[in-house]
Amino acid sequence: MDFTLDKKHEMARSLFREFAENEVKPLAQETDETEQFPAETVKKMAKYGFMGIPVPKEYGGQGCDPLTYVMCVEELSKVCATTGVVVSAHTSLCIDPIMTYGTEEQKQKYVRPLATGEKLGAFALTEPGAGTDAQGAQTKAVLDGDEWVLNGSKCFITNGKVADVYIVIAITSITEDKRGRKKKNFSAFIVEKGAPGFSFGTKEKKMGIRGSSTYELIFEDCRIPKDALLGPEGKGFPIAMHTLDGGRIGIASQALGIAEGALERAIAYTKERKQFGRSIAQQQNTQFKLADMATRIEAAQMLVYKAAMAKANQKVYSVEAAKAKLFAAETAMAVTTEVVQLFGGYGYIREYDVERMMRDAKITEIYEGTSEVQRMVISGALLK
Amino acid sequence: MNIVVCIKQVPDTKGGVKFNPDGTLDRAAMLAIMNPDDKAGLEAALRIKDETGAKVTVLTMGLPKADAVLREAMAMGADDAILVTDRVLGGADTWATSTTIAGALRNLDYDLIITGRQAIDGDTAQVGPQIAEHLGLPVISYAADIKVDGDSVIVKRQYEDRYHELKAKMPCLVTALSELNQPRYMTPGGIFDACDKEVTVWGRADLKDVDDSDLGLKGSPTKIAKASDKVAKGAGEKVNLDPAESVAYLIGKFKEKHII
Numbered sequence: 001m002d003f004t005l006d007k008k009h010e011m012a013r014s015l016f017r018e019f020a021e022n023e024v025k026p027l028a029q030e031t032d033e034t035e036q037f038p039a040e041t042v043k044k045m046a047k048y049g050f051m052g053i054p055v056p057k058e059y060g061g062q063g064c065d066p067l068t069y070v071m072c073v074e075e076l077s078k079v080c081a082t083t084g085v086v087v088s089a090h091t092s093l094c095i096d097p098i099m100t101y102g103t104e105e106q107k108q109k110y111v112r113p114l115a116t117g118e119k120l121g122a123f124a125l126t127e128p129g130a131g132t133d134a135q136g137a138q139t140k141a142v143l144d145g146d147e148w149v150l151n152g153s154k155c156f157i158t159n160g161k162v163a164d165v166y167i168v169i170a171i172t173s174i175t176e177d178k179r180g181r182k183k184k185n186f187s188a189f190i191v192e193k194g195a196p197g198f199s200f201g202t203k204e205k206k207m208g209i210r211g212s213s214t215y216e217l218i219f220e221d222c223r224i225p226k227d228a229l230l231g232p233e234g235k236g237f238p239i240a241m242h243t244l245d246g247g248r249i250g251i252a253s254q255a256l257g258i259a260e261g262a263l264e265r266a267i268a269y270t271k272e273r274k275q276f277g278r279s280i281a282q283q284q285n286t287q288f289k290l291a292d293m294a295t296r297i298e299a300a301q302m303l304v305y306k307a308a309m310a311k312a313n314q315k316v317y318s319v320e321a322a323k324a325k326l327f328a329a330e331t332a333m334a335v336t337t338e339v340v341q342l343f344g345g346y347g348y349i350r351e352y353d354v355e356r357m358m359r360d361a362k363i364t365e366i367y368e369g370t371s372e373v374q375r376m377v378i379s380g381a382l383l384k
Numbered sequence: 385m386n387i388v389v390c391i392k393q394v395p396d397t398k399g400g401v402k403f404n405p406d407g408t409l410d411r412a413a414m415l416a417i418m419n420p421d422d423k424a425g426l427e428a429a430l431r432i433k434d435e436t437g438a439k440v441t442v443l444t445m446g447l448p449k450a451d452a453v454l455r456e457a458m459a460m461g462a463d464d465a466i467l468v469t470d471r472v473l474g475g476a477d478t479w480a481t482s483t484t485i486a487g488a489l490r491n492l493d494y495d496l497i498i499t500g501r502q503a504i505d506g507d508t509a510q511v512g513p514q515i516a517e518h519l520g521l522p523v524i525s526y527a528a529d530i531k532v533d534g535d536s537v538i539v540k541r542q543y544e545d546r547y548h549e550l551k552a553k554m555p556c557l558v559t560a561l562s563e564l565n566q567p568r569y570m571t572p573g574g575i576f577d578a579c580d581k582e583v584t585v586w587g588r589a590d591l592k593d594v595d596d597s598d599l600g601l602k603g604s605p606t607k608i609a610k611a612s613d614k615v616a617k618g619a620g621e622k623v624n625l626d627p628a629e630s631v632a633y634l635i636g637k638f639k640e641k642h643i644i
Contacts, residue, residue, distance in 0.1 A: 008579045011459065015570045049571040062573030072572070 003302075012068045016075035019048065020083075028080035031211035032356050037162050038083055038211055046117020050087060055095060060112035066308040070253040074304075077257025078264070081360035082211035084257055088250030089158040090114065093368075094121025097167050097188065097243045101231035110165055110190060122163035123247070124154035124217050125240050132373050134169075134240065139219060141170040141187060146226045148189060150219035153201065156367070160215025161200050166191045167243070168217075169236045186236030190228050197222030208359035245321045247368045249311060252304045252324040255332035255364035259297050262332075262339040262357045266290065270342055286342060293335045300328040319381045326374035329364035336361040385438035385532070387429045388492055390485055390499040390515070391422040391457060393450040397504050401613040418453040421500025425560030427567035428530045429498050430461045436532060439463050441492065445473065445484050451583055458578035459570035466492075470587040475601030478506070482514030483598040487591030489519060496537060497557040501526055512559035522552045525559040 005013070023044055031038050045051055053069040055061020062068075069091060077084030095114050098106055113119040130136035139152025150170055157166075172187040191198060201216030231239050267290065270281035280286045307324040310317035336358040340347035347354050365371045395401070395414035402410040418426075429440045442457040444450050445468040454465035468488045476484060489497065497519075499512035509525070516523035528547060529540035539558055541548040570578075588599070597603055625633055638644045 006579075007455070008576050011455065011570070011575045011579070012572050015459075015572065015575065019569055048569050049573055053572050057573065062571060062576070064572045064576055068572055068576075 008064075009067060009071065012064070013071050013075065015048075016050075016072045017078075019045075019050075020075045020079045024076055024083050025079035028082075028353065029350075029356070031080060031082050033210075033350075035205070035210045037213045038080070038086070039162070041083055042086060042117065042120065045083075045087065049117075051090060051117030051120075052095065052111075052115025053091065055091075055099065055111060055115040059099070059107055059115055061115040066249065066311040067305060070249060070304060070308040073250055073253035074257040074260070077254040078261035080211075081254055081258050081357070082209045084254040085158060085209055085212050085251070086120075088247070088254055089123060090121045090163075092247040092250040093123030093158075093243055094163070094165055094167055096246045097123075097230060097239055098190065100242070101188070101235075101239055102190075103227075105227070106190065106230065114165060119164035120159055120162055121165045121167070122157055122159040123167045123243065124157050125169045125244075126154060126156050127152070128155050132370060135184060135237070137169065137171065137184075137186070139168070139170040141172050141189060143172075143226065144223075147223045148226060148228060150189070150191070150197070150222040150224065152219055154217040154219075155201075156204065157215055157217050158212055158367070160213050160217065161203070162213045164193050166193070166217065167230065168219075169240045172233055172236070185234040186240070187233050188230040188236040188239045189224060190230050191219075191222070191224055195222055195224050206363075208356070208361070208363050241318075244368055245318045246311060248321040248325040248374070249304065249307045249317075251364055251368045252300075252307065252321070252328040255325070255328035255361065256297070256300050256304050258332040258357050258361050258364065259293075259300065259328070259335040262336045262354055262361075263290070263293050263297060265352075265354055265357075266293070266339040266342050269346075273343075280342070289338055289342065293338060296331050297335065300324075300331040303327050319378055322369070322374040322377035325364075325369065326371050326378070329361075329371060332361035332364050333358075385432070385436055385495045386441070386493050387432060387438050387496045387498060388441045388443055388489060388494045389422070389426045389429045389457070389462070390497065390512075391426060391442050391444050391453055392419045392500070392503050393417070393444065393446050393453040394419045394503050394505045403611065403613075416449070416452065418456055419500050419503045419505075420562040421502060421504075421560055423500075423567045424562045424564040425498040425500050425558075426457055426460065426462065427565045428527070428560055429496075430568065431565070432496075432530070432532055433461065438495075441466065441494075443468065443485065443488060443492075445469070445476075445481060445488070454583050455575075455578045455581075456570060458581055459574040460568055461574065464584070465581070466584045466586060468586045468591075472588050472596075472600050475604060476599065477604035477606035478508050478510040478514060479605055480599050480601075480603040482511045482518060483594050483603065484591060485511070486515050486518035487594035488586055489515065490592035491586075491590065495554040496532075497521070497555070498530070499557065499559050501559045501561050509559070512557060516557040519557075522556040523559070524550050524552055524556065527558045527560050528564055530558055530560070530564070 049062045052061035053064045054066050057063040073084045073088050098110050114121050127137045141148045141150050168189045168191045169186050171184045173185045175183050197220045199218045201218050204214040270286050273280045303324040307320040310320040339354045340358050346352050393416050395411050396417045402413040404410045432438050433440050440462045441464040442462045443466045502509035513523050524539040526542045527539045528542040531538045536551050536553050538551050
């Protein structure tokens with residue numbers, strides 16, 4: 001077992017790092033303050049192929065692997081978690097299910113413009129009454145002639161208003177089992193912005209990742225073509241769960257990046273900050289904290305990269321993804337909290353990045369499956 | 385149209401220069417990067433490629449690890465890469481370097497050769513013009529803009545306080561300034577392709593029409609007595625006066641500092 005990266009991945013990392021430092025970092029503070037979606041950055045990322053990294057070249061992508069994509073989200077999130085999640089939701093939650101379950105026509109029609117970044121993608125499962133209990137969703141789709149008619153609403157949708165293509169999960173039938181219990185059968189759909197009856201509700205005001213566009217989606221007799229069905233009818237729930245397995249690797253990378261970014265700043269700051277006549281980095285309390293954080297971050301990185309490699313090798317990777325997301329998210333929260341503490345009063349001031357990082361870190365323990373959901377997935381596999 | 389861009393792997397001097405105890409550069413302690421002027425030259429070539437479909441070849445002379453800058457250039461969009469490396473070529477000064485590169489270029493079909501103005505490690509600005517001299521080509525140095533116009537290039541040549549616009553018929557050689565443009569980033573897919581591609585490796589035997597006495601340390605007339613980091617100059621003082629007042633002001637300053 002060799003833990004060193006090969007030349008391709010080393011070069012890719014240096015590219016993402018350089019891009020993040022030059023193009024993303026200078027805007028991170030402003031993106032957070034103004035809650036503006038970083039549209040110009042997304043355009044630049046599209047130009048350099050960042051919006052379709054693991055997508056085969058024949059569909060307009062870069063032909064790289066999940067590990068390269070993970071490193072991109074990681075490096076972007078080191079300096080701006082908003083930018084990281086834009087790429088993650090677009091790639092893992094929209095392109096990936098179309099690549100996995102789409103027909104050739106759907107791949108040609110949707111994946112190409114998504115992978116080149118001409119269009120942006122989103123994924124809609126969560127509803128006001130259905131978070132962790134995704135089966136509680138109420139949005140329905142009924143076939144009417146050559147069209148599906150969608151009714152319902154989705155909430156907390158990342159890339160909400162700025163996306164062009166949405167994967168929407170809706171109930172297409174309700175069946176009864178032998179005992180008379182009702183069972184919802186979900187299906188997945190590809191919905192384009194501008195579909196009649198599709199509109200946006202309120203923009204969410206969030207604690208962190210404030211530049212990311214988080215909206216409610218509303219479907220009122222929204223009519224989409226019959227061939228907008230993604231995968232087999234009635235298979236929407238497994239499609240959503242499989243999509244989230246991939247998405248969790250993306251969010252785990254985002255969390256990893258946030259933790260790494262915070263540690264980098266802590267190293268620089270504690271070397272400069274003087275108290276009691278010497279830098280605080282010379283105090284053992286600081287040194288031990290830095291050591292613990294670095295160790296924990298490296299462990300998180302190993303889990304995240306392992307999950308990415310499991311996805312690359314086409315194995316089932318639900319458990320690897322859940323472990324990576326659980327550990328990386330909790331690492332991000334713990335590390336950013338500790339780094340704010342090391343910064344003292346300055347850490348609490350918005351002028352310093354670490355305050356933003358601590359707010360950004362929290363969401364990684366919540367979205368794309370809370371830490372509790374990850375524990376359910378992991379223990380479920382243990383007790384099977 | 386064929387463009388050859390000569391690039392060099394140099395130590396990144398951004399964080400200051402590090403020296404060995406014997407006064408030579410401690411290259412191992414510094415990151416290796418593509419020389420900034422060369423990178424701008426490569427970007428200029430890639431822009432010509434975007435417009436005209438020209439083929440861009442990158443060439444470097446150096447240690448086997450200089451392969452890294454060739455891969456970077458291919459990941460940015462260069463089509464082919466050639467590494468000239470051989471133990472007998474080591475220790476070359478600008479004369480031996482330009483002789484070597486010219487010997488490699490004689491094997492290639494080129495319309496335009498682009499080099500950087502100078503490398504940030506040696507700062508001589510001699511290799512580009514010397515290559516042109518060896519090959520009998522016209523040279524335009526300090527290019528701040530390069531345009532292809534039919535079978536010629538039109539180059540904005542930078543002076544301290546002005547530009548000269550020069551036109552030269554190809555084949556010719558142009559040396560590029562880092563101010564020429566903002567080089568593009570690599571792409572992830574470009575990196576994967578670049579790592580899978582072959583880099584052509586040439587040694588002494590592949591150099592055309594060169595004499596052994598002009599190569600490597602033996603063929604280098606330059607002897608380095610001492611190397612040092614750049615000495616930072618003060619910001620200076622800028623005054624805006626009419627010519628007569630300026631002279632009086634300067635004379636006053638010279639007297640004040642006992643220069644006259």
